[in-house]
Structure formats: C-alpha cells, structure tokens
Amino acid sequence: MVKARSRPGAAATTGAVTLSSVAERAGVSLATASRVLHGSGGRAVGDALRARVFAAAQQLGYVSNGPAQALARASSSVVGLVVHDVADPYFSAIAAGAMRVARAHDLMVMVAATFRDPELELEYLARLRAQRARAVLLAGSGFTDPGYTSRLAAQIEGFERQGGRVALVGQHGVPADAVLPGHREGAAEAARYLWELGHRRIAVVCGPRALETVAHRLDGIREALRGLGADLAERDVVEADFTRSGGRTATLELLRRNPGVTAILALNDLMAAGALAALREERRAVPAEVSVIGFDDLPQAADLHPALTTVRLPLEEIGERALRLILEEEPGYAPRAVPVPATLVMRASTGPAPR
C-alpha cells in the first residue's frame, strides 16, 4: 500500500511563487522560464515566449530564490568584507570603496567585524566560505600571532579550491592578492619631517602591537630615525588601542613619563585627536611646544584643532583596488601585490621644535 507522504522536504509551501508557477502561468516549460528570467545560459529564447514569461513573472510578483540559484550554479552573488570595526572611519572608508566595486559587479556584500580578534577573523572567513561567497576581502591587517598565519593560509587555500578568491589589505604572510598600503614609507616620511623641523625627542602613540599594520608603521619610524643617526627608545613608545580615548590616555601617560618630548607621532588620526585633547588639558601649546602627526588622513583630520598634519592613505581607493584585484582578473594565477603609497599632508599641528 502506498501512503501519501506529506512533504518530506521542509519549507512553508504556502503558495510561494516559484519559477515553475511562472512557467505554468506563461504556458512554457521550467527551462524556458529559467532562461528568460535568469541569465540565458548562452541560449536564445524567442521574443513571444520571452514576453509571456516576463508578463507572468510580473503578475505573480515572482522573486527569484537566491539560495536555490546559488546551489544550482555552485556560486553565489555575494562577496565578503571582513574588517576590524565598522564604526572605525578607517574601515568605513575602505568599505565604501569596496562596495562601489561590488555594486558595479552586481554583487551583494556581507560585512563582518572581528574587533581585532584573530579567532573571529578565521571564523568569519569560514562562514563566508560556507556561504559560498565569490570573493572575500580581508580588510583588517594581519596579526603577528604565529599560529594565525598558517591557519589563515589553510582557510584561504580551502576557499580557493572551492572557487572563491581572497584579497588582503596589507600582507598577512600568506600568498594571496593584496593591496599594500605604504605604512612603512609613510611613517618614515613623517618621522623625517619631524626631524627636519628640529625635533629630537620624538614619541610614538602606538596601536595594538599584535597588528601587522602597527608593526610596519613602527618599523618605518624606527628605520627613518636610525637612518638619521637617532634611535627610538622603548620608553618613548606607548601602546594604545587605535581609539581617540586610548590616544588621550596614552598621551597623558607619555607626558608624565617623559615631559621633554617635543613631537608626538600617533599611529592613526583617532589617537592623534586624543593626543591633541590631552595636550590641551595639559596646557601644552600645539605646535609651539609639541608637534603632533597622525596617520590615515580621515576626513575629520582637517577639522581638528589645530588642523592635523597626517600621513594620508587613499582608503577608498584601497578598498576599491583590493576588490577589483580579485573580481576583475581571471584566476590565472599568480598572487599580485599592488602598492599604494602614503603621502604626508602638512597642516597646522606641526612646527619647528622649540629651543
């Protein structure tokens, strides 16, 4: 005896409008409806049928089923974007650039925030892989954590074997296409500029040391100073967390520890804003007594008081280039590295060292 089985598959079969209902209504086969409504698959469809199908879809209010499409095609129309923090203007700028490119390719963007946790980054990469994202842009910098690199490499490899592409901002020590911002050179230029202004007591308000970006920027400063015959003492480097309030606290600490400092190099603009605030609290004139340089040139840098001298990074362009790299080139395949130079923007927060 054959018993009628009720829907083994799941799904609320509440008269959902599917391709087959459209086909039925238009009096054509499923195949034809598919060819008309979604990419034709290299096949032409007659005008009459074509019009009938469109009309039917319209009347029924048909909305295609993305997951089903992705399953059948074995590729979704989604790209992933992994950042440290969406509220950080550094990352929103990169995101804006990337999203422009995604739009041009008609792709949706999934954004994930890791809050600088390597584990979370890896987790999100895996989830994006599960979502069959076509490409993923790792916009946060890499971590200096040793175990991290190999696990990241493994994830990336798995992802690419699956047909996805990965782009990096900054070089994470793994083979993948990358955009390389000139952290080192930009930082070096800032340091040399300060030196030329006569500053000999230069301190650094540093970001989280676990970040590759921070290491690069710090190295740039170190090397520049060394090239000038000077040296960056450990006690002139205070670590903060890339936020304004972290920068303020660190600067206060710095001033206490080392009151003779005449120049502060903050490793991002947010912390530079905090440094400026701390200096104001401590009644130290900028730039008469202390010069301040930031990094990134966020839109708000020019509105700080005094207007912030900073190392400019074309962030939107970085996001754009990175995604282009993997979306617009066939996977034919040798990882590329595109350098993006940083430039020093001189404004009012720097001046000659006091004597």
Add this chain to the structure above:
Amino acid sequence: MVKARSRPGAAATTGAVTLSSVAERAGVSLATASRVLHGSGGRAVGDALRARVFAAAQQLGYVSNGPAQALARASSSVVGLVVHDVADPYFSAIAAGAMRVARAHDLMVMVAATFRDPELELEYLARLRAQRARAVLLAGSGFTDPGYTSRLAAQIEGFERQGGRVALVGQHGVPADAVLPGHREGAAEAARYLWELGHRRIAVVCGPRALETVAHRLDGIREALRGLGADLAERDVVEADFTRSGGRTATLELLRRNPGVTAILALNDLMAAGALAALREERRAVPAEVSVIGFDDLPQAADLHPALTTVRLPLEEIGERALRLILEEEPGYAPRAVPVPATLVMRASTGPAPR
C-alpha cells in the same frame, strides 16, 4: 537504450566535500551526519556516532553549504542592512549597533548602500528578499517621494509573506516595526536653547529635503520657533547634502545672503563642521558672533573647534534596538514603534547672542 547522462546539474563536481562524503567516511547515514553537524532538529544522536561524524568532518575539512541549507530550510542565516552611505559616520554607528545584535544571533549581515536613491533602496530590498534574508533593517530614513511609500509597502508586504521581517529607523509611512529617533523634539530643543540665549536671527543649514529625517528636524525647529512667537523664514533655510563640504558652501551662501544671522542650526554634525570652517574663513568668531549647533553628536563633534554643541542621538543603540525588535520577538504581530529620545549636548560652539 539507456545512455549515461553526464551531470545535468551544474557545479564543479571536483571532489567537493559534502555531507554525504562525511557520512560515508563516518559510516553513518546522511541523515545522521546532518543531525550531528547542523542543528539536531530536536533529535538526539548517540555519543559514539556523534564523535565519529565529527572526526570525519574534521579530517575531510568539511564546510557546510549555506545556500543548500537555506534552500532546504527555506530560511537563510542572513540579515540585511540598508543604509544611505557606509562612509557616513551616522550610518556606520547604526551599523555597528546592528551588527552586534546580528552577531549575538549568529547571523551574517549583508550591507547595501543606496546613496539616498529611493529606487536603489527598493532594488536592494528586493535583492535581499531574493536572498531570503531573515530580516532587513532599513536604516536610512524614508523619502517624501509620494510613489515611494506605496511601492515600499508592497515590497515589505511581499517580504513578510515570505517569512521575513522588516524594521525601520524612522517612520516611513508604512506599517512595520520601527525605531523612532526624536528628530523633531531634539531639533525643537536646540531651537529653544538658541532662543533662550537671545538669538533671534536663526538660520538652518538643512539636509536633502527629500528625506523624512530632514522634514522632521525642520518641522521641530519651525514648531519651536512658532511656539515662541517667531517664524522661520524660507530665506533662512539653505539646503545642503549632509556632507561637510556641502555644509561649508551652504553656510558661505547663507552668510552672503543674510549677514546678520547670529545662530546657525546645522541638521547634522558633518555640515556643522563645514559651517564652522566657513565661519572661520569669513572671520566670524564662534560663538561670540555666531553660535552653531549640530545634530547627531558624532564622536568627532567634541573635537571640532570650538567643541560643537549638538543634539545627541544614541546611534548604536538605535541600530541595536531596531534589529532586536524584529529578531527577538515572535511575529505575533502588531508593528511596534520604539521612540528613542534625542538630548541636547551643550559645548563651546554656542553662546549668548551678540547685541
């Protein structure tokens, strides 16, 4: 005669690791593997098998197929977030709040930027619908455009019939759960504050009039002034585009048109920053000659010079509440409206009117 058909379905069948390969390797059925690796579906699985399956998945490097899961379950693990512009700090703050909630629910977030184009907003809503997003947060304000409302309502209805939920920030004239920021009241409070300080020539640097948010804020000012027996003349309102440079230009225009103005109310902080810049260029002292008030209280508002008096909106909280609204309540269903009050933050950019 039966001919062997070669893979009618698509997909690179390159030894992809699927659930069934895991099951095979573990020596269990597909059903068991599914129950172990993905939600058990209310069913228990013995410990021995459970362990075997995990081990097999581990060894094979199994990554689940999200689209397939979404198809079978008729629901994805994605939420959508539609904003005007990701680089605008107003929206990044909302996004940050929303993403926190999404993370707590273990959901991925698809972000779309409309650049204030109603058509694009509708398009993205449709695409999110196609992606079978579980929920969508429309974080940009609504448009005053007449046709828009009914089309939006239709989209939302279709989306909800499909099992999705929609939340709005601001009331778009459609029935859906919404978080309602106190645009009107906050703006009114700012206007009254200026009035109390003795200002009688108050001008407004307005945002795009097509936005509901702008209409509300403007109305708040109008009503407050009317309540005080004054009136906001059309010539004292200049429209800009919510950017810093737009604010600057508009303020310059305003100053030319109406040199006697003693207070400027900018409808967001970005434009207030531009106003401050314009005033500086024109050598008008703030607040001695002209007072300035902004709106939103972005993190950078306190760093402007002088520190900006502004109407604070708890943006992260707004994003958080909005997504909570639809994710954490059963669809049992009467649209809720959660008001979120704005508060005036007095800083240094406002002072008594000059006499």
Add this chain to the structure above:
DNA sequence: AAGCCTGTGGAAAGCGCTTTCCCATGCGGT
C-alpha cells in the same frame, strides 16, 4: 510473557533552480 513506549538510525522526498540532452521544427543547399 505479551504489549508498549522511548530512543536512535536510515531511506527518501523534496526545497527551487540550472543545464544537459534530446527532439521537433523550419530552412537553405545541391
């Protein structure tokens, strides 16, 4: 000792779509 749950495992029917193969046309070439 017979009857029954209860707890576990498996078979298989879809979810909605893409795409391959095959078939019916209508057409021009020789």
Add this chain to the structure above:
DNA sequence: ACCGCATGGGAAAGCGCTTTCCACAGGCTT
C-alpha cells in the same frame, strides 16, 4: 525534392541539505 543543419523548446537529472516517516532495539509495565 531530399538531406542536413541550425534553432528554439522541453524533460529531467541533479546541486547539498533537511526532515518526515518508518524500522528496530531494548527496557518497562501489567
């Protein structure tokens, strides 16, 4: 007039997963 041969349309086999229904053990009741 006959034979290809494009051309456009349809049938159907999956894509990888979830979930329903069934089967079968054991451990309990009565």
